[in-house]
Amino acid sequence: MSSVHVGPAxxxxxxxxxxxxxxxxxxxxxxxxxxxxxxxxxxKNIDYETVAINLTKDGGQQFSEEFQAxxxxxxxxALKIDGITIGQSLAIIEYLEETxxxxxxxxxxxxxxxxxxxxxxxxxxxxxxxxxxxVLKQVGQENQLxxxxxAITSGFNALEQILQSTAGRYCVGDEVSMADLCLxxxxxxxxxxxxxxxPYPTISHINKSLLALEAFHVSHPCRQPDxxxxxxx
Amino acid sequence: xxxxxPILYSYFRSSCxxxxxxxxxxKNIDYETVAINLTKDGGQQFSEEFQAxxxxxxxxALKIDGITIGQSLAIIEYLEETxxxxxxxxxxxxxxxxxxxxxxxxxxxxxxxxxxxVLKQVGQENQLxxxxxAITSGFNALEQILQSTAGRYCVGDEVSPSPGRLRLPLSPPETQPPPSSLGQVxxxxxxxxxxxxxxxxxxxxxxxxLACGALLWSPWxxxxxxxxxxxxxxxxxxxLVSKMQRWSSCHMRD
Numbered sequence: 001m002s003s004v005h006v007g008p009a010x011x012x013x014x015x016x017x018x019x020x021x022x023x024x025x026x027x028x029x030x031x032x033x034x035x036x037x038x039x040x041x042x043x044k045n046i047d048y049e050t051v052a053i054n055l056t057k058d059g060g061q062q063f064s065e066e067f068q069a070x071x072x073x074x075x076x077x078a079l080k081i082d083g084i085t086i087g088q089s090l091a092i093i094e095y096l097e098e099t100x101x102x103x104x105x106x107x108x109x110x111x112x113x114x115x116x117x118x119x120x121x122x123x124x125x126x127x128x129x130x131x132x133x134x135v136l137k138q139v140g141q142e143n144q145l146x147x148x149x150x151a152i153t154s155g156f157n158a159l160e161q162i163l164q165s166t167a168g169r170y171c172v173g174d175e176v177s178m179a180d181l182c183l184x185x186x187x188x189x190x191x192x193x194x195x196x197x198x199p200y201p202t203i204s205h206i207n208k209s210l211l212a213l214e215a216f217h218v219s220h221p222c223r224q225p226d227x228x229x230x231x232x233x
Numbered sequence: 234x235x236x237x238x239p240i241l242y243s244y245f246r247s248s249c250x251x252x253x254x255x256x257x258x259x260k261n262i263d264y265e266t267v268a269i270n271l272t273k274d275g276g277q278q279f280s281e282e283f284q285a286x287x288x289x290x291x292x293x294a295l296k297i298d299g300i301t302i303g304q305s306l307a308i309i310e311y312l313e314e315t316x317x318x319x320x321x322x323x324x325x326x327x328x329x330x331x332x333x334x335x336x337x338x339x340x341x342x343x344x345x346x347x348x349x350x351v352l353k354q355v356g357q358e359n360q361l362x363x364x365x366x367a368i369t370s371g372f373n374a375l376e377q378i379l380q381s382t383a384g385r386y387c388v389g390d391e392v393s394p395s396p397g398r399l400r401l402p403l404s405p406p407e408t409q410p411p412p413s414s415l416g417q418v419x420x421x422x423x424x425x426x427x428x429x430x431x432x433x434x435x436x437x438x439x440x441x442x443l444a445c446g447a448l449l450w451s452p453w454x455x456x457x458x459x460x461x462x463x464x465x466x467x468x469x470x471x472x473l474v475s476k477m478q479r480w481s482s483c484h485m486r487d
Contacts, residue, residue, distance in 0.1 A: 072377035073338055084327050087378075088341070091333035098326040110314045111300050117307035122289055125304070125341040135346060138366070139355075150354070161288035162303075 035185040035219055036089040036124075036178075037077040042215035043176065044100050052226035055133055090124055093178050105178050115172045119162060119179035123186050127155035131189065148193040156190065156200050159183075163202040170206055176213070184210045188221070239264040239297040242286065244271050248344060249305040250293040256309045259392060260316050264295075271349055306340055323391065331388045335378060343371035 041048050053061045053076050061067060062074045071078040071087040078085055079092045082099070086092045097105045106113050129135065130151035136144045166172045171179035187207040190197060197204050210216050217223075222233035241257065241264050243250035257264055269277045269292050277283060278290045287294040287303045294301055295308045298315070302308045313321050322329050345351065346367035352360045384390040 072374040073342060073371075074374065075342075082327065084330065086330045086334055088334045088337035090341075091330050091337050094333055095326055095330040098329065110311055111298065113314065114300065114302045114307055114311040117310055118302055118304045121304035121307050121340070124337070125306075125345050126289060126291075129341050129345045130351065134370075138363070147354070154350075155289075158288040158290065 035188075035221060036181040037079060037092045038219035038224075039181040039184070039215055040093045040096050040105060040178075042219045043103060043105065043181075044096055046096070046100060050225050052224075054226065090120055090178065090182075093181065097178075104175065105181070107173065107175065107177065112172055115166045116177045116179045119159065119166065119171050120182045122155065122159055122162070123179075123182040126158075127151055127186060128189070130155075131193070145193060148189075149195050152186070152190050152193060152195045155186075156195070156197075156203060160200045160202055163206065167202055167206060169209055176210070176215075180206065180210050183207060184216055239295055240267055241265070242267045242269050242283070242292050242294040242296075244269055244292045247271065247292050249291070249340070252305045252340075253293045253295060253308050256312050256321060259319060259321065260312055262312070262316060306336055320391065323389065328388055331382045335375070335382065335387050338371065338375055338378070342374075343367055346371075 053067060055062055055076070058064075062071075062076060067078075068074055070080075070085055073087050075087065077089055077092065078087045079095075081095070086095055093105060106116055131148040136148060139147045163171060168174040170176050171183055183203065184207055187197070187203060220233065221227060222231055239257075239262060241250070241253060243254065243266055245268070269283060271278055271292070274280075278287075278292060284290055286296075286301055289303050291303065293305055293308065294303045295311075297311070302311055309321060322332055347364040352364060355363045379387060382388045386392050
């Protein structure tokens with residue numbers, strides 16, 4: 001397997017700090033989009049190297065000139081592969097799917113593929129961007145928790161409804177797909193922002209099935225090269 | 234409504250809806266429109282009827298082939314897979330990755346941060362600054378990326394689903410009179426206005442309004458570069474006119 005570079009960002013914590021209600025400030029960001037790419041690489045058994053980009057250290061390493069030259073969006077993930085650099089997690093995943101097609105991350109049937117992409121986009125465009133670090137910085141510290149909860153709750157209300165018609169064991173049918181790669185990290189984020197998941201039994205059930213899989217295990221934020229010691233599993 | 238035609242739930246000013254309208258037009262797919270007004274009646278996207286169709290309560294949604302798809306890029310990828318010509322994604326996987334990266338940059342990184350529901354939350358006095366910040370920040374990155382990917386369009390020289398680059402340029406005509414191979418009108422007068430329409434495979438064609446008011450349809454040539462577009466192969470002139478008129482009305486608004 002060819003070796004590729006991936007720059008996930010992982011800063012301090014994806015999990016609620018037990019001691020405080022909602023530790024923000026210097027603390028943590030939750031790059032839920034980054035684990036999507038790691039999940040894809042793990043599922044496809046692609047060997048890769050990690051370059052850690054800490055989103056909060058040094059003012060945010062994503063703002064360094066070096067990283068900005070690599071990915072002008074100043075965001076992670078970015079994947080250096082086959083001589084090119086790709087930003088945007090879903091673009092990365094679709095590229096991996098087209099160049100390393102097994103195991104599949106998208107079904108064969110175009111209608112099911114549409115469902116997978118719809119669920120993926122719902123999360124990747126409709127939820128995550130509204131609660132990422134740069135937006136939360138703008139809404140002000142006192143509003144961040146409410147803002148993030150609102151974004152996630154609103155998105156999960158729709159997602160729960162959609163999944164009730166598309167889901168089998170996983171988001172779309174019984175095979176793991178790109179949609180599942182988006183779901184698990186977003187549920188982790190929901191936990192982080194203390195969103196009550198009781199209204200979302202389908203989401204919860206799928207997430208539980210996913211977390212039992214090896215690929216979701218090895219790529220988990222608590223097991224990364226740059227996971228801080230206190231958060232390491 | 235005619236049975237069998239796709240139905241697009243759309244709002245005229247929604248940029249996400251426009252992405253899909255462009256894709257449908259580029260692929261010459263005939264469809265019905267159901268307008269969902271995002272501000273009237275408290276927002277028609279919140280009606281029970283629409284929510285049953287698209288739980289995300291957003292436009293666009295496309296009813297096609299017995300299913301309903303939300304999310305503009307998911308819709309466009311479905312159209313690409315089921316109606317593959319003309320292409321909206323290049324063949325080469327690396328170029329496809331670039332197309333998707335640019336599309337996602339806009340569809341995830343910019344638009345959601347300045348859409349109606351978010352602007353409502355930031356408060357009216359902050360809306361303009363907030364939206365400007367989201368767009369400026371995204372465009373700073375996009376400009377840099379496009380400098381390495383762009384040809385005539387976002388990625389190379391073929392139109393692809395990245396929104397925001399499909400505005401038809403109204404360029405001033407060259408001084409050389411255009412050829413008139415369709416033979417409808419011949420005039421030595423210089424065109425006052427060049428309107429470029431029509432996308433597909435095959436012959437490039439431009440529509441020009443002459444000073445005398447007549448319309449001249451002519452194949453694209455170096456003389457009229459700047460308004461170059463493709464028309465579908467084998468299309469008849471009369472069909473071309475009606476398609477171009479529809480295309481024009483979608484795109485000449487601003």
